[in-house]
Amino acid sequence: xxxxxxxxxxxxxxxxxxxxxxxxxxxxxxxxxxxxxxxxxxxxxxxxxxxxxxxxxxxxxxxxxxxxxxxxxxxxxxxxxxxxxxxxxxxxxxxxxxxxxxxxxxxxxxxxxxxxxxxxxxxxxxxxxxxxxxxxxxxxxxxxxxxxxxxxxxxxxxxxxxxxxxxxxxxxxxxxxxxxxxxxxxxxxxxxxxxxxxxxxxxxxxxxxxxxxxxxxxxxxxxxxxxxxxxxxxxxxxxxxxxxxxxxxxxxxxxxxxxxxxxxxxxxxxxxxxxxxxxxxxxxxxxxxxxxxxxxxxxxxxxxxxxxxxxxxxxxxxxxxxxxxxxxxxxxxxxxxxxxxxxxxxxxxxxxxxxxxxxxxxxxxxxxxxxxxxxxxxxxxxxxxxxxxxxxxxxxxxxxxxxxxxxxxxxxxxxxxxxxxxxxxxxxxxxxxxxxxxxxxxxxxxxx
Amino acid sequence: xxxxxxxxxxxxxxxxxxxxxxxxxxxxxxxxxxxxxxxxxxxxxxxxxxxxxxxxxxxxxxxxxxxxxxxxxxxxxxxxxxxxxxxxxxxxxxxxxxxxxxxxxxxxxxxxxxxxxxxxxxxxxxxxxxxxxxxxxxxxxxxxxxxxxxxxxxxxxxxxxxxxxxxxxxxxxxxxxxxxxxxxxxxxxxxxxxxxxxxxxxxxxxxxxxxxxxxxxxxxxxxxxxxxxxxxxxxxxxxxxxxxxxxxxxxxxxxxxxxxxxxxxxxxxxxxxxxxxxxxxxxxxxxxxxxxxxxxxxxxxxxxxxxxxxxxxxxxxxxxxxxxxxxxxxxxxxxxxxxxxxxxxxxxxxxxxxxxxxxxxxxxxxxxxxxxxxxxxxxxxxxxxxxxxxxxxxxxxxxxxxxxxxxxxxxxxxxxxxxxxxxxxxxxxxxxxxxxxxxxxxxxxxxxxxxxxxxxxxxxxxxxxxxxxxxxxxxxxxxxxxx
Numbered sequence: 001x002x003x004x005x006x007x008x009x010x011x012x013x014x015x016x017x018x019x020x021x022x023x024x025x026x027x028x029x030x031x032x033x034x035x036x037x038x039x040x041x042x043x044x045x046x047x048x049x050x051x052x053x054x055x056x057x058x059x060x061x062x063x064x065x066x067x068x069x070x071x072x073x074x075x076x077x078x079x080x081x082x083x084x085x086x087x088x089x090x091x092x093x094x095x096x097x098x099x100x101x102x103x104x105x106x107x108x109x110x111x112x113x114x115x116x117x118x119x120x121x122x123x124x125x126x127x128x129x130x131x132x133x134x135x136x137x138x139x140x141x142x143x144x145x146x147x148x149x150x151x152x153x154x155x156x157x158x159x160x161x162x163x164x165x166x167x168x169x170x171x172x173x174x175x176x177x178x179x180x181x182x183x184x185x186x187x188x189x190x191x192x193x194x195x196x197x198x199x200x201x202x203x204x205x206x207x208x209x210x211x212x213x214x215x216x217x218x219x220x221x222x223x224x225x226x227x228x229x230x231x232x233x234x235x236x237x238x239x240x241x242x243x244x245x246x247x248x249x250x251x252x253x254x255x256x257x258x259x260x261x262x263x264x265x266x267x268x269x270x271x272x273x274x275x276x277x278x279x280x281x282x283x284x285x286x287x288x289x290x291x292x293x294x295x296x297x298x299x300x301x302x303x304x305x306x307x308x309x310x311x312x313x314x315x316x317x318x319x320x321x322x323x324x325x326x327x328x329x330x331x332x333x334x335x336x337x338x339x340x341x342x343x344x345x346x347x348x349x350x351x352x353x354x355x356x357x358x359x360x361x362x363x364x365x366x367x368x369x370x371x372x373x374x375x376x377x378x379x380x381x382x383x384x385x386x387x388x389x390x391x392x393x394x395x396x397x398x399x400x401x402x403x404x405x406x407x408x409x410x411x412x413x414x415x416x417x418x419x420x421x422x423x424x425x426x427x428x429x430x431x432x433x434x435x436x437x438x439x440x441x442x443x444x445x446x447x448x
Numbered sequence: 449x450x451x452x453x454x455x456x457x458x459x460x461x462x463x464x465x466x467x468x469x470x471x472x473x474x475x476x477x478x479x480x481x482x483x484x485x486x487x488x489x490x491x492x493x494x495x496x497x498x499x500x501x502x503x504x505x506x507x508x509x510x511x512x513x514x515x516x517x518x519x520x521x522x523x524x525x526x527x528x529x530x531x532x533x534x535x536x537x538x539x540x541x542x543x544x545x546x547x548x549x550x551x552x553x554x555x556x557x558x559x560x561x562x563x564x565x566x567x568x569x570x571x572x573x574x575x576x577x578x579x580x581x582x583x584x585x586x587x588x589x590x591x592x593x594x595x596x597x598x599x600x601x602x603x604x605x606x607x608x609x610x611x612x613x614x615x616x617x618x619x620x621x622x623x624x625x626x627x628x629x630x631x632x633x634x635x636x637x638x639x640x641x642x643x644x645x646x647x648x649x650x651x652x653x654x655x656x657x658x659x660x661x662x663x664x665x666x667x668x669x670x671x672x673x674x675x676x677x678x679x680x681x682x683x684x685x686x687x688x689x690x691x692x693x694x695x696x697x698x699x700x701x702x703x704x705x706x707x708x709x710x711x712x713x714x715x716x717x718x719x720x721x722x723x724x725x726x727x728x729x730x731x732x733x734x735x736x737x738x739x740x741x742x743x744x745x746x747x748x749x750x751x752x753x754x755x756x757x758x759x760x761x762x763x764x765x766x767x768x769x770x771x772x773x774x775x776x777x778x779x780x781x782x783x784x785x786x787x788x789x790x791x792x793x794x795x796x797x798x799x800x801x802x803x804x805x806x807x808x809x810x811x812x813x814x815x816x817x818x819x820x821x822x823x824x825x826x827x828x829x830x831x832x833x834x835x836x837x838x839x840x841x842x843x844x845x846x847x848x849x850x851x852x853x854x855x856x857x858x859x860x861x862x863x864x865x866x867x868x869x870x871x872x873x874x875x876x877x878x879x880x881x882x883x884x885x886x887x888x889x890x891x892x893x894x895x896x897x898x899x900x901x902x903x904x905x906x907x908x909x910x911x912x913x914x915x916x917x918x919x920x921x922x923x924x925x926x927x928x929x930x931x
Contacts, residue, residue, distance in 0.1 A: 001786040003528050003719075004798050005876035014805045014877065023797040026804060027699060029821035030668050034700045041570055045788030048532045055782065059541025061556030064549040071546045074769065081466055083500055091515030092508035095529050098725035099511075100858075102915075103908040104848055107511035108724040111504075114455055117925040121491050127924045131726070133582035136769040144625075164769045171743075171765035175596060175605070175627030218483055249484040262769075271537075272557040273547035273770025274582070275727035287922065293725065298918035301903075305451065306910035310918040316585070316617040317858050321624035328618050329583040329715065333723025343455050344500050347492040349466035356471050358480055363473035381482035402550065410548055433472040 001047055068435055069407040070364075072385045072426020073214065074135065074162050074240045075273070076265045078353070079430055084267045084340045093336055098293075098329070102308045108332065109307035112295035115339045122245040122342075123259040124252025125281035129292040130309075131335040132278030132327065135240050135262025139165040139208065140172035141280060141291045141325060142260045146206035146234040147178050148289050148324065154203045155180045156233070158191045160213035162240050163415045169208075178205065189217035189378030189387070191224055200231045210238035210261075211251070214415075215378055215424065216361070216385025218244075221254035234258060242266055242279070243428075244383045246345075246354030258282045267341030268334055277334040288314060291325030356429040357384035360436065364427040367440040371447060377419055385426045387412065387419065392447055394423050400446035406439055451909065452506045455493045456926045465497040491928055510909050511724070512853050518879050520806075522825045522856040522868025523616065523664055525694045525716035527795075530786065533719065533779035542778060547770040551755045558754035561747045561771060564731075564781050568712060571784075571792065572690070573703025574733035578742045579772040584691060586767055587711025587730025588622035588658070590743065593764045594709055594734060595656050595685045596626055597741040601762070606655040606684075612641055614665060614860040619658045619689060628655060635862055639665040639818035641675060650682050660689040661702070664860040664868070666803065666822035668695075676706025685709065685738075693717040694872065695800055695824035698793025702733075709734045718780035729776040743767055798873035799824040802880060806869055809884045813891035817863050825870035827863050833894040838901050840865040843890055845904040845912065850886045 006014070011023075020026055027035065046054065069077070087093070092107060099105030099112075112130045119128035132138045139162075143155050155173070157166055159182045170180060181199055186192040191209050200207065207228040211219035221237060228235040237251040239261035251259045263277035264270070282290055288311075296310035316323040345353060361384040369376055373391030387409075390397055394411045401408040409423030416422070427436065495503075512519070519526035537543075545554050565577040581587040592609070599605045609623035612633045620630040631649055636642040640663065650657070657679045662668045669675060676686045688702045688710035694717045696702075702710050714720045715728035722728070734742065744763045745756035756771075787795065800823045807816070807826035815831035830840040844854030844867075856868040871880060893900055905911060 001530075002791055002794065003530060003874050004794060005874060005879075006798060006801075007877075010877040011801065014801055018801075018804045018808050020804070023801060026797065026800045026823075029670065029823070030700060031670060031673065033673060034705050036698065036700050036704070040698050040789040040792060042567055042789045042792070043785055045791050046785050048786075051532060051782060051785055052536070054785065055536045055539060055778075056541075058556040058560060059539040061559065062541045062545050062554050064546060064553035065541055065544035067553065069546060069549070071548055073548055075546055075548070077546075079468075083465070083497060087501065087504040087508075089534070090505070090508045092511040092513050093504075094534070094721045094723055095514035096511050096724045097519065097521055097524055097526055097722045101512070101844065101848065101854055102913050103845070103905050103910055104512035104853065105510075105724075106909050107507035107509070110452070110454070110507055110510075113925070117454075117456065118492070120925045121489050127922075133586065133727075134769050137582065137586070137767070162769075164766065167766050168768060171593065171767055172625075174593065174764065221484075246489070247483070247485055249486045250489075253486075269543035269775075270546045271543050272545040272554065272774040273772065274768075275773040275775050276769070294922075294924060296918040297923040298914045300910040300913050302911055304910050306913045308913050308915050308918050310915065310922060310924075313919070316621035318617070319621075320617045321620035321630045323617070323621045323624075326585045326589055326618050326621035326625050327583070328585045329713075329722070329726040329728040331582075331727045332725030333721075334727055336724065340500065340504060343493050343495065343503075344465045344497070346464055346466065346494045347489055348464055348494065349468070350489070350492070352468050355475075356468060358483065359471055359475040360473050362479050383483070398550075402553075407546075407549065407553070429468060436473070 001045060067405055067407045068438065070425045070427060070439060071407055071410055073410050073424055074262060075270050076241055077428050077430050078243060078265050080267050081344050083344055084337055087340050088337045094333065099309060102306060106306060109295050111336055111339050113297060113307050115335045116295060118339065118342050119279050119281050122250065123281045124250025125259050126284035127287055128281040129290050129294050131331040132280055132292055133331060134274065134276040134278045136165045136168035138260040138278035138280050139238060140169045142236045142258050143169050143173060143206060145258065145289050145291065149234060149286060150205050152203050152205035153178055155205055156183050156199055156207045158183050158209040158213065160185045160191065160215055161208055161210045161238060162214045165238060188380035189215045190219050190380045193223050193227065196227050200227055200233065202231060204231050204233040206234035206236050208236045208238060210240055212241055212244050212383040215387050216382040217378055217380040218248060218383055221251060225255040229255065241383060243354050243357060246350035247358060263338050266338035268337055275331060275334055277331050277338055289324055292327050292330055353429050360431055361386060361427040364425065364436045367436060368443060371444050373447060377422060384428055385424055387422050387424055389420055389422045394421050397446045401442050404442050406442050452503060454926050455495060455503055456491060458499060459493040459495055461494055463494045463496045465495055465500050517852065518871060518875055518883050519853045520855050520869045520871050522870040523691055525870060525872055527719055527872035528874035529719055529721040530783060533782040536782040537775045537778040555752060555754055558747055559751055560778060560781060562754060564777050567784050568731055568733055571697055572710060572733045573701030575736040576739040576742060577731055577733040579731045579777050580743045580767055581730040581732060582768055582773050583726060583728035584711055584713045584730040585618040585622055587732045588618055588689065589625055590767050591687050591709040591711055591732045592623055592626040594738045594741045595687065597764050598738055599655055606653050608654045610649055610654055610657040612659060614663050614862050615660055616664060616691065616859060623658060638820045639667045640669050643671060646675065647678055650678050650684065652682055654682065654684050656685040656687045658687045658689060660692060662692045662695050662823045665818055665827050666825035667820045668823055672705045691716060692824060695796055697796045698789060699796050709738055714776055714780040719783045720776045720779040727773045727776055729773045795873045802871040802873060802875055805880060806871055806884060810887055813888050825868060827860065828867040829863050830865035836894050836898040838894040838898050840867050842901040842904060843867065846890050846901045847886065848905040849907050852883060852886055
């Protein structure tokens with residue numbers, strides 16, 4: 001297949017105008033020694049029908065979608081209304097560039113403005129950017145933002161922050177002279193305030209806590225926030241399961257300075273890890289240090305309302321090495337999907353969806369918890385995920401579940417050996433009572 | 449034209465666009481005890497499904513896009529986005545895959561990662577590749593981190609990174625984020641790297657030179673092999689920004705020119721759509737010496753028994769969650785397979801043909817600061833039009849009146865009033881001729897009616913917007929009653 005639109009006559013006329021004798025001629029400005037003297041060793045061109053068959057074969061090698069799965073841990077199964085796929089597939093949304101020419105990009109710009117508004121409403125913050133790559137990269141950007149704001153060398157990170165977020169922060173701060181310390185969790189699964197009180201000091205730049213945390217446990221943000229502010233540290237709250245914002249009090253209500261996280265739950269498929277949607281919102285006094293693009297409202301010369309990308313003096317294309325972040329391309333189309341998703345669910349739908357997650361997860365924790373030998377090691381309140389300690393080896397139990405068509409909880413031992421033989425289960429609105437009862441039945445069998 | 453209101457302005461209690469199945473588990477009143485439940489989400493919209501569909505359809509019609517016409521943004525490679533790629537990425541077998549699923553249940557996904565890594569290594573002439581970075585800028589950062597990790601292991605992280613003055617803004621920004629002090633290399637009168645300046649600044653304290661090739665002028669660094677030698681002789685690394693790979697696929701390979709690391713923008717060269725500003729994908733390909741430091745995890749094993757390896761002690765760690773923008777990576781593979789080896793060579797050649805056709809057709813009406821031969825793009829400036837008080841911005845806005853997207857203007861910084869044009873290979877001669885004719889007309893209008901250009905655009909849903917005001921008095925969200 002080829003996507004070239006030139007005919008033979010076109011090429012000939014164009015070469016003539018340029019004064020070149022052949023297409024090869026156009027590369028006469030390259031030294032001969034760098035020219036590739038062979039064809040690339042790649043499969044021969046495929047027409048669409050062959051191509052589709054190849055990809056259908058590859059997709060069929062993924063057996064995962066045929067299982068009843070209870071995996072979460074930062075990536076969630078939520079129902080996506082048809083309008084999200086339908087509208088986001090429009091060429092006018094998929095094929096434009098970043099809206100640098102506002103007069104012919106009002107669609108994208110107004111949608112970013114609506115997206116920023118929705119994120120502020122959900123998080124209880126003053127301002128939001130237009131998106132970051134994902135929750136993990138947003139975590140790293142939050143740390144960089146804190147260190148620009150107060151130049152202190154120590155970052156306190158909850159041990160219950162998603163391990164991939166912590167790992168990403170570690171990579172980003174490698175050469176920046178900032179160090180990271182973990183704050184442990186108590187028997188309720190929440191951040192241990194006494195450990196935080198012990199570790200926080202005048203050198204602490206920021207405290208990062210996730211709620212619901214990686215165990216699904218909802219944190220006591222008020223206590224954490226007070227400790228952070230008591231030491232003039234930035235209070236940064238991560239939200240890896242954004243659907244929780246439909247039900248739980250906004251982090252802004254507990255005094256968060258920065259709220260960031262993963263918006264995958266808002267209409268984005270799991271798609272083996274991406275593309276997802278990093279979001280970040282903050283108090284207005286930190287506006288100048290917020291990374292990434294921002295849309296703002298303004299007027300045209302006739303006084304009509306319009307939208308533009310604004311405050312770009314923070315950004316790399318203006319400030320180069322002095323920019324707040326190196327980010328350029330972000331996740332605009334993912335933010336578009338989130339906007340359609342949130343506006344479609346609306347005030348009632350989002351709350352009802354979140355509420356069903358909480359109820360179904362409670363039901364599941366109940367029926368699974370009643371199986372002989374199964375315990376819930378963390379006593380704190382949870383949203384749609386919970387940890388269970390199993391009386392038999394988690395890997396062996398998961399293998400038996402898999403034989404019967406179910407993917408059980410995520411084995412936590414590689415990440416949290418201190419929790420022993422435990423697994424993390426996620427239940428959302430897509431799971432029916434029958435699904436949950438089936439899992440319970442299979443678990444009982446596997447543990448017998 | 450009636451402007452589409454903000455969704456919040458048409459919201460009203462009692463409207464809904466979504467209903468859930470009834471809750472099928474017991475939900476006792478005290479079930480949520482202990483949870484900090486919010487009373488409400490103030491201002492959150494309530495609209496009907498019809499209103500949603502019309503809102504977004506109307507807003508979509510206020511966007512210019514590649515599906516509508518030529519989008520000659522230099523360095524952005526706004527080529528046609530094939531529709532089969534969208535279909536492939538939407539196959540349920542891929543979209544439903546959870547990234548933490550057991551490896552034996554996602555062998556198709558892992559094979560896709562492996563296939564794309566291998567294909568990119570072949571196309572770029574490199575030895576290993578990570579697909580994790582989410583976009584070009586994150587690719588640059590990753591590449592620089594790999595270089596730093598390697599130098600640190602040698603006990604000598606070094607202090608400086610050299611960046612040509614023609615570079616894109618992300619280069620210095622990424623180097624800075626990696627802890628390096630950026631030093632600028634001057635361009636010579638041909639628009640390429642000044643070898644004397646490079647030799648002078650390339651000391652044992654320089655970690656790397658970041659070079660875009662062809663550079664942002666569209667000029668190929670003819671001395672690239674010598675440049676690599678100068679950098680390597682001092683123990684430094686050659687980092688290549690692959691933003692302009694579209695001029696090179698199948699013709700020559702950065703790895704053969706001496707590059708040690710480069711990132712590739714799948715959303716440029718490999719046709720994945722820009723989506724109004726992302727998602728992109730910025731894989732990084734490296735020579736063997738940098739392979740041990742690549743982000744975790746790595747795909748290992750044989751087809752059918754592929755696995756993810758996290759146990760790599762020399763790795764820099766990870767730069768984002770999971771394995772990259774997988775949905776974007778899939779589209780790039782569909783593109784590579786669609787075109788095959790000959791098709792990949794053809795896109796480079798035709799991209800260069802189209803750009804040179806435009807250059808030759810406009811070089812009387814617009815000033816070309818650098819007359820060096822160029823590949824896939826050309827950079828004019830507004831010097832001729834400035835005589836009549838017309839700037840590149842005015843030319844851009846007038847182009848909009850004619851239904852065409854303007855070229856890039858924000859860089860390269862070495863051309864004042866730049867008009868950086870990259871038509872890409874997918875444009876027809878008819879569309880190119882139309883663009884040329886419009887540009888020629890605008891050059892004429894600049895002389896005869898400059899005010900017409902300064903007041904442009906005239907035919908858009910909004911006219912020139914007050915960007916200064918937007919920055920001075922930021923309104924960044926809708927606030928009930930306040931706007």
